[in-house]
Amino acid sequence: MESASSHGDRTPPQLNSYLKNTQFKNRAGDQVFVDENRRPEAQYALMNYVFLNKDADILRNVPSAVCSDSCQAGFRKSPLEGKAPCCFNCSPCSEGEISSQMDTEQCKKCPEDEYPHEQRDRCLPKTVTFLGVKETWGKALAFVAVLFSFLTLLVLWVFVKFQDTPIVQANNRNLSYLLLTSLSSCFLCSLLFLGRPTAASCLLRQTIFAVVFTVAVSSILAKTIIVVLAFRVTGPGSRMRMFLHPRVPYCVVLICSGIQGLLCAIWLGTHPPFPEADTRSESRHIILTCNEGSTFAFYCVLGYMGFLALGSFTIAFLARNLPNAFNETKFITFSMLVFCSVWVSFLPTYQSSKGKAVMIVEIFSILASSAGLLGCIFIPKCYVILLTSWENIPNQINTQRGSRSRKFSFS
Template sequence: MTTSALSYNIYNAVYAVAWALHEILMKRSEKRSLGNEESLLPHPWQLHSYLKNTQFKDVVGEQVFVDENRRTEAQYAIMNYVPSAVCTASCPAGFRKLPLEGKPPCCFSCSPCSEGEISSHRDAEQCQKCPEDEYPNEQRDYCLPKTVTFLDVNEPWGKAGTAVALSLSLLTALVLWVFVKFQDTPIVQANNRNLSYLLLTSLSSCFLCSLLFVGRPTTASCLFRQTVFAVVFTVAVSSILAKTIIVVLAFRVTRPGSRMRIFLHSRVPYCVVLICSGIQVLFCAIWLGTSPPFPEADTHSESRHIILTCNEGSAFAFYCVLGYMGFLALGSFTIAFLARNLPDAFNEAKFITFSMLVFCSVWISFLPTYQSSKGKAVMIVEIFSILASSIGLLGCIFIPKCFVILLTSWENTIKQNKNQRSSRSKDFSFF
């Protein structure tokens, strides 16, 4: 008979499968006759193995296929199709093969690659990690380059922080102008106007130092961010501490036989500010000399972005600087709280108590938030803490005084306090 090449190949393929099934079933029949109750139907992987390793006879010539290359394409097609059709299909790109316990090697499950990993070809045994400056696409079969980003002044958070900082700094400068213009009023004189000027100037600088956290980080900006912030805030807090100490001393020295008169000197508040601020400057100098902050690229906080930020260099030094500032704030709060019941005419302790309560609350909540934040959120949290704590000092200490100065007739206030000021003029001459 004559036959085509395709028919011949199909014939050989069917013959090969039939031969394999016949041999397997014959062996199983022999095992069953010996008492083995194993099923007569072979597993697909057994058929695959038998088709792959057994030498078959040519149907026409009864010749043995010794050479592997002489097997027909149809036989290979059947060998490859049988296991995949009845066990496990191929794993696509983006997945990896996981072997199944107790199953033959041809049976496996397909597991998607983990976060940050890809597999670029089918039936991958393992997934590969993308480089630090790249991230996987949605299918996790290709790596894409990450976008470099930072807290830019043109983005919404950058614009908001810059606008608020400039507005509050301008407001503080306006309050300072009011205090200078009405410097001869009793309310300004009674609160040590020189310390008030220093405190308002430092608060205006506190608002402006938040701008150091906006923009592309550089070596210079990283060095000045934390150190300028720490020194300026220390000047502000130490000024409040000096005002608190002076308020307490002013009432203590009026007692007969008080030994505190030696501390009631015009230079005392400035010495307090100078010493407290000098200690903070020393801390910052040690920090910059041993392990200064530096710019770095954060590739781990966000999967698709490289965040340009500042590394603090020494976390211990950073928290020492914050801790010292908190110690001064806590001291001011404690002294002001104990002096809150002094006479109202010259008592600023209540306002200082509220301002320090706001200040400490902001920075106590800042620590856990700062630790749990990543990427640009770290800078946003710090900007918010700087602005919020500065607003607390400005609002609690100076806004009520501005209300009295601008909306109340200070001429009547002078008449009301004329006798009181004249009786205390000797003790409060340094105000």
């Protein structure tokens, strides 16, 4: 009696010989030959024979497809047109998608707080970031803001120290003090845009800057109006003389700033700014920033400041040929030109920026426009006060001003 082992040894060759003459059609309708020499459309292998229990019964395994190799993680199966289902290509997952298992037919996107690994086989958590004071851009902007704020206070000290000189008195020294104080505050307001955004900082950063900067622009508008009126009023009976009252410039500043404050109050009462996590600007970072709440309100606030600046520019430009002793309008014209240029450039740049670049652009615009006002209006006066004191002689200035102008002192 033959053993089970010897019986099993003879059975596979017999089975193999039998299968070589076998042919059939698969589910796709293709004719399949098992004989390797006839090169079937789909190749099959006879494998994994096992012996069952002590009676040595043989379990025949079903042939398995080997047309295409399995797709690894990070790839997806792409069917080949006109081929059997077991034939496919392995295509890498698209940008931003992953596949974590073998033979995946569809890749999937990572959650918003995660990003794909370089091999696109898993998702990794994004890093939370914001424009902080400790990073390079934050340090640079903070340093410039504090430096210019200190420089503005230094100019204010010069004006206070030489407050009785003609050049300070001739240009309404009290308005100059208010303008310098507001400019110093404008520089410091830019610091509110640095650091981790909170509900409080998002509410304050735009509104405080808008009101403080409006005070500065309103002061320039008031200075321009008063200078022009002082030269345009003729005769004792002129109706325009009522506008030369010492309180008029402060009323201009108060009304203009009050309107801006009302706009900000409506903004905060309807659609106030709030903290937001930006997950789309950078693929590997979650950027904490402030959502403006109402874009319309934001541009209304900026547009109102632009309207005041344009008014100051127009009045100063029309009065640019006034006598030299009062000719602050030339400096105001140039300063408003710088201001408008900065903010006109800001709008398209702000719209096209993403992530931290939005805050950097806004801080830079605040610093550049404030520095333009400081440099164009006050640096020439400081030059005359400190370096050319012989041009700041009371008799010489008063002679140029004339008796009529001396009657209207707004210091």
